[in-house]
Amino acid sequence: MKRRLLVLLVIAGMSCLLPFAADAAPKTDGRPNGGAMSYGEYGRPSTLDPITSNEMISLRLTELIFNGLVGINEKQEIVSELAEKWDVSSDGRTYTFFLRKNVTWHPREGEEARPFSADDVIFTYKMMMHPKTITSLKVRYEFIDTAEKVDDFTVKFSLKRPILNALAKFSFKIIPRHGPSDPLFLTREDTFVQNPIGTGPYILKNITADREIILVANENYFKGRPHIDKIISKPFADQNIMTQALMFNAIDMIVLVNPRDIPEIQGDKRFVLQPYNALSYSFFGYNMRNPLLADKRVRKAFSYAVNRQEMLDSFFNGQGTIISGPFAPGSWAYNLEVQPLPYDPQKAIALLKEAGFEQGADGIMQKEGKKLSLRLKVPIEKESEAMKRVVLAFKNYLKNIGADVSVEFKEFRAWNEDVLREYDFDIVYASWVFDDSADISQLFHSSEIGPWKYNFIGYSNPEVDSLIVESKLTLDHEKRRTINRKLHAILAEENPYTFLWSLTNYAAYHKKLRRVAIHPYKFFSFADDWFIPEAEQK
Template sequence: MKMLPLRAAVAAALLSAAIGVSAKPLVVCTEASPEGFDMAQYTTAVTGDAVSETIFNRLVGFKPGTTQVIPSLADSWEISDDGLSYTFHLRKGVKFHTTEYFKPSRDFNADDVVWSFQRQLDPNHPWHKQSSVGFPYFESMGFKELLKNVEKVDDSTVKFSLPRREAPFLADIAMAFSSIYSAEYADQLLKAGKQGDLNNKPVGTGPFIFQRYAKDAQVRFKANPEYFLGKPPAEALILAIAVDNNVRQQKLKANECQIALYPKPDDIPSIKQDPNLKVAELDAMTVSYMAMNTQHKYMSDVRVRKAIDIAFDKEAYVNALFGKGNATVAVNPYPPTLLGYNHDLKNPPRDLDKARALLKEAGVPEGYVFTLFTRNGGGPTNPNPMLGAQMMQADLAKVGIKLDIRVMEWGEMLKRAKNGEHDIVSAGWAGDNGDPDNFLTPMLSCEAAKNGENYARWCNEKFQALLDEARAKVDPAERAKLYEQAQVLFNQDQPWISMAHTRMFTAMRNNVEGYHISPLTTNNFATTQVK
C-alpha cells in the first residue's frame, strides 16, 4: 500500500502533537515495511535499518562507512592464544530505554548479553520457543554449533567459548542478529504473559527509542537522551514507507522526507541536477540473483538450471535495470572486492540452441511453466523487479519455457520463498560484515537450506566442508584458496543465476548532514541531522 503524501500543514500538526513544536524531525523515505521489531527473528536489510540500527546495539560495531570492527557495548576484549575463547569487558553506565511500557531498574550488564545469545542457542531457554520462525540468521550462520557456551564472569565481563577457531567471529557478532536485549524487560514480559510485546514494543540501548508503528505507513522514534555515544542530533526519526521509487523521489523533492533510500539508478542524473538535492554513492557489497529451487521437479536437474542460465541475457538485464556503470554482471555469489573471489571463473556465452538441447535431455516438455516470485517496489539489488521478470520471461520463451510471474509484497514473498513455494525467486543480498563467509553461509549452506534462508534449497556437502574449513583458518591466503574452490562447485551446480553487483545510492536534501553511506548497505541515522 502506498502512503499518500501529507499536506505540509497536516504534517506539521501531526509532528507537533507527537514530538513538540520545537522538534526537528528527520524523515527518511524507505522502500518497505519492517517484518517486526525482534531483530533475532529476521534477516532483511529493511528490518535491520528499522530495528538494529535504531533501537539496539551489539557488543562490537562497525566504524561508520567502513567494515572495521570497533568497540560498542563492549569497550575491550581479549582472544585466547588458541582462538577458542573471547572475553568481553562491558561498557559501564549504559542505560536501556525508558518507555511507557518499561522502566529499567538497572544498567546494562552481563546478564543481558547472556540472555540475548542463550535465547537463540539453548532449546531449554524459556524464550527459545517463543519465536514462531526460529532464529534464521543465528541458525544459518551455524552459531548453534559454533557457540559451546556464553557465560557471565562478573557483571561487566562475558566469556564466549568456541569448539574451533572462527576467523570472522568478531565481525559476525557485530551483525544485527547479535543485538543485545534487556533480560529484565524479557522477564517482565514472560511473567505478564506478554511475550509478543518483544516483537511489538521493543526496548534496547540504541540511539533512538521506539514510539509507534503504523503498518505499511511509518515508524516513529524519538532521540535517546541517554545514548552512551551521545544523544542523536535529530530530535525524532520517522521512517516513511513508500514502496514506489517514484513516490520516494517526489516526497524528497517536496521536502516531505529529507532522505530517500534506494533511488533508481537512471534517476540519479536528474537528482544531481536539482540544486536542493545531493547524492551519496559507493560500490556496495551486494549481489542480486535468481535462486532456482533445487528440490522442485525439473529444477532438481542441473541441466535445467544450466539451460536457464545460458538462455538468459544477463548483460541486457543489468544494463536495462541499472544503467551502464552502475552495476557489473555477476559470475560468483559475492563481489570481486572480497577475499577469495575466483577471477578465473567466467559466465558461459549465451547459447539458445544449447539451452534447448539441455532441456530436451532433461525431459522438460515444450511449454512447461515455471513460477518466478518477485517483489513489488524496488530496492538496491533490484530497482525494477517487474521489468527484470519480463525480460527473463521473454528470454526463456525462446527456448520453450513459460514463466508465470508472481508479484507480491516484500514480506509475503520472503515468507513463501522460505517455504519453498517458488521455482525461481528474484532476490538480493547485501554483505553484513565484509567477509565472504557472510555471503556463502547464510544463503548457500546446508543449514540455511533446512530453514529456508537458502532459497535454492541447495546442499552440497563438499561445498559445505570448504566453508567450514575456511572459517577455521586464520591465514587470509589459506582462506582465499578454499573460497576459490567453493565457487567452482557453486558454478558447477548452478543453484543460482548470479545477476549483478551493484552501486548503491542515497538521495537527500542539501541541508542533511552527518549521514554515512555504508558498504554494508545499512542505514544508521545516529549522527544525521537536518540543518
C-alpha cells in the same frame, strides 16, 4: 537475542539494585541538536528486532535501536560499544568482555529505565541459539561453545576453535531479558518484535496507521545524545513515487535510489547523491525440490537463456557489474577467473534437449508428458518499474527456449511465508546483501535447509558442504581464499541460481543533512553524529 524475563536486576532479595546510569553527557563536537529527518524505504519491515529480522529494511532500523558488544567505525576498525574493553586469550579461544556500567535500556511507557548488565548479554546469546528461535544467526555463531557471566559487568565466551576475525562477530545486537514475553525463545508472534526496546541512539516512539515508524533521540545514550531529534521511516510501494517524494520535500532521504532516477536527482542542486559499496547481488533462485529444476542442465539452460547485460543496460542504466558466482564482486573471495555464462539461447535449447525435453505443439518444452511450466515469485508490494521489467524480460527469455513462466508479485511478508516457510515456489527473484562477504554457509550448506532458513532452494552438495566447513575452520587467509575460489567455481557450474549482477548503490539526501557517513551494510551505524544546522531545522 531476545528473551525476556521479568528479572528486575535485583540481587536475590537484596535492596541493592545494579547501578543505574547517570544522564549521558551531550556530545562535545559543537554541532547543534534538533530537527527531524524522514527517509523513504521501498516496502515495510517484517519485524523490528535484530534476531528474527531477515531483510535490509528491518536491519537498518535495528541499527538505530540496538547496540552490539563491539562496533565498526568509518575506517572499518573494531571499536567499543556495550563492551568498553576486552581480553583475548593467547590461544584465541576465550574472549572476555568488560561491559559499560552507564548504560540503560529504553524505558517503556510508564516505567523507569532499567540498567544493562551481563545478564542481558547471556540472555541474548541463549535466546539467539535456542532451537525454537527461528533466525539465520545460528550458523554465524556456531563457533561459540559457551557463554558465561563472570560478574554483573563481565562476560566470557569460549570458542570451539579459533577463527579468523572472531572479534568482529561480537557485533551482534543485545536485547533486554525483560523485553520478549517468552523467557526461552523468540518468535515473530512475540510483541517484542514489533515494539522493541534497545540501548541505541534512537527509541521507537510509535508506528502510525500509515505504517510510518517514528524514532526519537535517546536523551541518555551512553555515547552522548544523538543530534537529530526525530527520525521517521516512511514506506513506499512504488520507487517512482518515492523519488518524487524526495523532489517535493516530502522526505529528506532515500537509502537506495532507483538507478533510473539518478540523473534527475543528480541534476538538482538541493540534493547529495552518495554512492556506497554494499556487498550485494541479485539472482533468480531455483527450487531443487521440483524434479525439473533438480537437473543441473535445466538450470544452466536458463542461465544461458538470459541476456543479463541487456537487462542491466536497459533497466539500470548499466550501473552495475555482471557476476558469475555466489560472492559479491567487491569481496576478496570472488573468483575473477570464472566468467559469467554468455547469452546463448541455442546452447540453452540444446541443454534442455540433452535433459530429455522436446518441444510440444504449443511451443512449450515437455518431458515424459510434463510441461516445463514454472511459477516465479517476486517479493514486492506493487510492481516497481525496474523489478517488473527484469522479471518480465526473464519470462520472455525463457519463453524463447520453450519454458513457460508465470509471475506472481507478492507482498514481502507473504513472499517470506511462501518461500522461507512453505517452499511454495519454483523460481524466486531476490537479492542478498552481505556483511561477511566470504561466508556463504547460510545460503548453500545443506544444514541450512529448513523453515525460515536462507537455503530455501534446498541445495545440497556434499563437496560444497565440506569446502564451506573447511573455509570456516582454517586460520590461513590465503588457504581460505583458495577454498572460496573453488566454491565459486563449483557453484557457478551447478547454477543453483542464475547469478545476475551487483548494482552500484546510491543514497540521496537533502543538503541540510550534514556529516552523513553511511555504513555500506547497516547504513545508519553513524547516524548519531549526523546533524541539521539550526537555520534548516523544522
